[in-house]
Amino acid sequence: MENILELKDVSYVYGSGTPFEMVALKNVSVGFEKGKITGVIGHTGSGKSTLVQLLNGLLRPQTGSILLNGEDIWQKPKEIQKIRYRVGLVMQYPEYQLFDETVRADIGYAPRNMGLSPEEVEARVKEAAAFVRLDESLLAQSPFALSGGQKRRAAIAGIIAMRPEVLVLDEPAAGLDPLGRSEILGGLREYQRTCGATVILVSHSMEDMAQYCDRIVALNHAEVFLNGTVDEVFSRSRELAEVGLDIPRIARIAIALQKRGVPLDGNLYTVPGVAKAYLRAWQEKQRRSTAAQAGEGDHA
Amino acid sequence: MSEFVKTEHLSFSYEDEGDRQNPALEDVSIAVQDGEYVAILGHNGSGKSTFAKLLNMILSPDSGKICIAGREVTAPDFTEDDMFDVRREVGMVFQNPDNQLVATIVEEDVAFGPENLGLPRKELRERVDRALSMVGMIEYAQHAPHRLSGGQKQRIAIAGIIAMMPKCIIFDEATAMLDPLGRREVMSTMDMLNRDHHIAILNITHYMDEAAHADRIIVVNDGRVYMDGTPGEVFSRIDELHAIGLEAPQTTELFDFLRREGCPLPAGYTEDEACIDALVRLYEEA
Amino acid sequence: MLKDITLGQYFPGNSVIHKMDPRAKLIVAILYIVAIFCAQNVVCFAALLLSAFLLILLSRISVITILRGLKPIMFVLLFTAIINVFLTGDTTEPPLWQAEIPIFSLVWRPTIYRAGVIRAIFTSIRVMVLIMVTSIFLTYTTSPITLTDAIEELLAPLKLLHIPVHDFAMMMTIALLFIPTLIEETDKIMNAQKARGADFANGSLVKRAKALVPVLIPLFVSAFKRAEDLAVAMECRCYRGGKGRTKLHKLQYHARDIVAFLLMCAFLAGIFVVNYYNPLEISL
Numbered sequence: 109m110e111n112i113l114e115l116k117d118v119s120y121v122y123g124s125g126t127p128f129e130m131v132a133l134k135n136v137s138v139g140f141e142k143g144k145i146t147g148v149i150g151h152t153g154s155g156k157s158t159l160v161q162l163l164n165g166l167l168r169p170q171t172g173s174i175l176l177n178g179e180d181i182w183q184k185p186k187e188i189q190k191i192r193y194r195v196g197l198v199m200q201y202p203e204y205q206l207f208d209e210t211v212r213a214d215i216g217y218a219p220r221n222m223g224l225s226p227e228e229v230e231a232r233v234k235e236a237a238a239f240v241r242l243d244e245s246l247l248a249q250s251p252f253a254l255s256g257g258q259k260r261r262a263a264i265a266g267i268i269a270m271r272p273e274v275l276v277l278d279e280p281a282a283g284l285d286p287l288g289r290s291e292i293l294g295g296l297r298e299y300q301r302t303c304g305a306t307v308i309l310v311s312h313s314m315e316d317m318a319q320y321c322d323r324i325v326a327l328n329h330a331e332v333f334l335n336g337t338v339d340e341v342f343s344r345s346r347e348l349a350e351v352g353l354d355i356p357r358i359a360r361i362a363i364a365l366q367k368r369g370v371p372l373d374g375n376l377y378t379v380p381g382v383a384k385a386y387l388r389a390w391q392e393k394q395r396r397s398t399a400a401q402a403g404e405g406d407h408a
Numbered sequence: 409m410s411e412f413v414k415t416e417h418l419s420f421s422y423e424d425e426g427d428r429q430n431p432a433l434e435d436v437s438i439a440v441q442d443g444e445y446v447a448i449l450g451h452n453g454s455g456k457s458t459f460a461k462l463l464n465m466i467l468s469p470d471s472g473k474i475c476i477a478g479r480e481v482t483a484p485d486f487t488e489d490d491m492f493d494v495r496r497e498v499g500m501v502f503q504n505p506d507n508q509l510v511a512t513i514v515e516e517d518v519a520f521g522p523e524n525l526g527l528p529r530k531e532l533r534e535r536v537d538r539a540l541s542m543v544g545m546i547e548y549a550q551h552a553p554h555r556l557s558g559g560q561k562q563r564i565a566i567a568g569i570i571a572m573m574p575k576c577i578i579f580d581e582a583t584a585m586l587d588p589l590g591r592r593e594v595m596s597t598m599d600m601l602n603r604d605h606h607i608a609i610l611n612i613t614h615y616m617d618e619a620a621h622a623d624r625i626i627v628v629n630d631g632r633v634y635m636d637g638t639p640g641e642v643f644s645r646i647d648e649l650h651a652i653g654l655e656a657p658q659t660t661e662l663f664d665f666l667r668r669e670g671c672p673l674p675a676g677y678t679e680d681e682a683c684i685d686a687l688v689r690l691y692e693e694a
Numbered sequence: 695m696l697k698d699i700t701l702g703q704y705f706p707g708n709s710v711i712h713k714m715d716p717r718a719k720l721i722v723a724i725l726y727i728v729a730i731f732c733a734q735n736v737v738c739f740a741a742l743l744l745s746a747f748l749l750i751l752l753s754r755i756s757v758i759t760i761l762r763g764l765k766p767i768m769f770v771l772l773f774t775a776i777i778n779v780f781l782t783g784d785t786t787e788p789p790l791w792q793a794e795i796p797i798f799s800l801v802w803r804p805t806i807y808r809a810g811v812i813r814a815i816f817t818s819i820r821v822m823v824l825i826m827v828t829s830i831f832l833t834y835t836t837s838p839i840t841l842t843d844a845i846e847e848l849l850a851p852l853k854l855l856h857i858p859v860h861d862f863a864m865m866m867t868i869a870l871l872f873i874p875t876l877i878e879e880t881d882k883i884m885n886a887q888k889a890r891g892a893d894f895a896n897g898s899l900v901k902r903a904k905a906l907v908p909v910l911i912p913l914f915v916s917a918f919k920r921a922e923d924l925a926v927a928m929e930c931r932c933y934r935g936g937k938g939r940t941k942l943h944k945l946q947y948h949a950r951d952i953v954a955f956l957l958m959c960a961f962l963a964g965i966f967v968v969n970y971y972n973p974l975e976i977s978l
Contacts, residue, residue: 152557152587166885189891197889204879205886207911217908221891252915257452266890283584285451285614287653312587315658354588357617357680358658364684370691379658383665386687390671393694464930492932500930506875507923510868510931512839519942521931526938536942554874568931 111139112306113163113195113274117172120158124170132158134330135172140274145300145307147317147338150327151352156310157200159327160276163308164195176274193222196272200279202263206251211242211262214251218270236265239299241291257288264292268299275299276308281316289313293320314356318342318377326353342377358382410478412576412608413440413463413498418472420458432458433631436472442575443606445599447619449642450628451653456612459628460580463610464500465491477575496525499569503581505561506554514556514564515540515549521572539571540564542605543597559590566597576608577601583618595621616643616657627654644675659683704837709754710950712835716844718951723831725958730824732962734969736976739819741968745961746823746830753830763829764822771821775814782810812976838870847945860936868924876917883912 120133132155140146150156161167162174165181165188173180181191199205208214212233219229237247240261246254251262264280277296281289293309297320300307311317317324317338324341326334328351334341341348345355345363355377362376362385371389375381418436421429433455440446450456461467462474465481474482477497479490499521502508511517518536527535540546543563553561562582569577579598583591599621601607611618619625625642627635629652635642643649643660655661659680663673673686706712711719733739750760764771790811793804832841846863853859884894887908894905 151589161885164889166888189893192889193891199882199886199889202886204912204916205883205890205908207908217887218890221893255453270890283581285653286616286655287451352589356658358662361659361662361680361684361687364680365687365691368684368688370688379661379665383662383669386662386666386691387669387671390691390694393691397694464926466926488934492934495930495932500927502923502927504920504923507920508927510871510924510928512837512871516942520928520933523939523941524932524934526940529940529942529944532940532942572932 110142112142112177113140113308114138114175114178115159115162115169115172116175118162118169118174119171120155120162120167120169122158131330133162136330136332137172138325138332138335140306140308141323142306143300143304144322145297145309145320146323146325147321148308148310148325148327149312149314149317149353150333151312154327155330156327157278160197160199160278160308160310163274163276164197165191166197193218193270194272195274195276196267196270198264198267198275198277198280200282202266202280203256203259205263205266206259209250210248211237211251211254212247215247215262215265215269218266222270232269232271233265236269237262239268239302240265240295257284257291260284260288261292261295264295271303272305274306274308276310278310279312280309281311281313289316296320312354314342314354314377315358318356318359326351328353338377339375410442411439411475412442412444412477413610414438414473414475415462416473416475418459418462418469418474420462420467420469431631433462433469436628436631436633438626438633438636440576440608440610443602443608445602445609445621445623446611447622447625448610448612448628449614449616449619449625449654450634451614454628454652455631456614456628457580458631460500460578460612463498463578465494496521496572497575499572499574499577501562501565501569501577501579501582503584505558505565505585508565508568509553509561512552512554513549514545514551514553517553517564518567518571521568525572535571535573536567539567542570542600543567557590558586559593562586562590562594563597566594566601570601570607574607576610578610578612580612581614582611583613583615591615591618614654616655620657627652646675705755705759705834706837707754707835709752709835711749711753711830713948713950714835714954715945715947715951716836716840717848717945718947718954719831719836720841720844720848722954722958723828725955725962726827726831727824729958729962729965730820730827732965732969733816733820735972736974737968737972738965739816741961741965742823743819746826749827749830753835755830755834759834760826760830763834764825767821767825771818774821775818778814778817779806779810780804782807782813839867842866842870843945860939864936872917872920875920876913879916880909880913883909 115136115138118133118136122128122130122132136159148156148159158167162169168182173182175181176191176194181188206214208217215233215236216229219232224232233247234244237244242258242261242265246258251259254262260280264277267275275296280296281292284292293316296307296309299305309317309321321338323337324334325332326341326348333351334344334347342355342359345359348355358379359377362372362382365386366372370386372382372385374385376385416437418433419431420433421431424430436459448456448459458467462469463476469482472482473480476494479494480486481491481494509517510520515536518539519532522532522535537546540549543566545560545563545567548556548560553564556564566577583594586594595618598609598611602609609622611622613619620639620643622639625635625637625639626633627642627649634652635645635648643656646656646660646664649656656664663675663683667673667675671690673690730742733742750757787807787809789805789807791806793799842863846859849859888894892905892908894902897905
């Protein structure tokens, strides 16, 4: 598969040469597949936040390069703003960025900065609001009058309105309840499918990762630790646990069942996946024992 | 057993710009016993944060009664001094760890509450040291809180409350801004306080896995008490939980899925080990 | 980046000066400032330089750090020195140097007198020593919070006049507490708006000022939210002003504070004596 965004040998160190020196990323090379949702996991301080800020040019790598469609994003440093429109970044707790008088004006801030016509801005605002499932009646309200979950969605819409080729989100569902989480993450999947966009999702929730991502990149101590499909990564639960990373609770249960002799296969990191696998195993065992009983009956 | 926190027919509504009343809580009656561990569960906007604000007396109810530590805090003759007395018995831990620390050194922050109580210095010292050891942060006594992790900051906030020796601690979404490690730290602190020190815990949250730690779960929806029971009882009503936008723990969801497919499994399991045992047994008996 | 701004520049340490009571440090620093302004002759200024050097050694803060602290005032120092050199006239003495510039000399002839040079050197030393010593006593070795405590204690007598000293001190403490948080937050919001195409670095002044609106509004909203949260949290922890409050750490004077105070008094007295006798007869 083709990589839309690629890090080549990227390092980033904060406070280099001071007593507070901290290596955030060390010789990281990783590619993000076009049109896929890639999850980035790693515990606090593993370099995730630095990574997302490097992807859209808020930070400049100290060594190595970042390629967007094969071209170095820092080729022309003066035009880095154009890269930021193509790689949209939603920061953690993005509701803090809301400032304009109405939700409509706030979502339209980035499109206006891009120099689009008022009609085009309006079209983009409506489109973006629809993707995050924000009701059109809310567009005329003050962003400060919205509920917590609505604010979060309005802020995400403010980035989607740029129609970025790559959408990077740092913990977009943090602190929300299950309904709020599924509204946001579901909206993102819809955006990815309809627009063919690439989504990069940073999250601590392994359950969400298992449900929404195609691929996973795990970071540990400033380095890429695992990189593969969701299956590949979550099947290496022991290694993940060793570096202090979680796996979905249901995956832990599936592994325990396998250890105790229940043969499970297939998707073993979501509830329906494990349930189906267990059902298959259970029904197979029932069939065999009935067959065995029938067989014993024949002998008698 | 005595009731430590009790509300009777509590109602509260916010007024919007058009002077319309938006009911946030309607007819809420609950009781938390001395030393009990209760979770209040509800999605964002269910009225649970309004409930917390009523309990710590930031808001006062439109109608109904709140009694804390045997005093009626909604009574007309309830004075500032009474409020002071109630607050030393019921502590609160809030969501954002950065917005509840008041000093630049850990032990001074923990001392803030007891200092307000006017305790002599010797007792301040003892209480601060005891509180910090209880949450496992004694070796950080001289550190600056803003350099610590979210979970550690929250444990310091908890120590600041414990040092006032309350009989009940209310956690208002205290883990919502933490990473998984921080959440585990805070949850095990909560469990420890209840188990080893008989402090009543009221955990207001929307995380199912956290609610499962409690002895009793009160589910709030649309400003009303929707369910009230043990975790087993509440989680066995999985369809009703889904109907109000909540999820049951993954183990409960798994059992529910399998039961619908005809597996003879009981409802309401939440513990991983029990769940695994039941599934292995069922498989072996097939 | 904004994060690099460190307020107060406190360097934690374990030196004698670090260990001094902040109230004593404040008093001693004030006495020292009096000494700086009373110094009149070359022996006094030599004593000032020598004592400043001794204090640097005692504080165990690197000389480079302290000199770096002087960098921002270098321009002011140079400017006042030049003004002093050229504008101090003592016409009873022959000038050291006089400029000869055709035509311009009809209007003003820049002249340097011995007194001007002395004055320039003395004033420069005064400003330098002032900055070095106040930062050694107050900013470098005392955390802002401790300093606030000291001010509260020293101003305590004003409570008799119903001046809310405790409340002012609390306000200062909280302001100091939140400055790093707000700086971090500003950084975060600026990044978020940059990701949406905000440009803070280019364009006219008006344009740049306008670009700050999307940063300032969220910053104010969040600062008010934080203030509200903190107020509620403090009330829940039984805070009701300074009334009836006790303190975990009571500031206490130790022998070293008294010694420092006495030494400083002696130093000040010495300056007065030397001023009176003016041994080398070079003075202002």
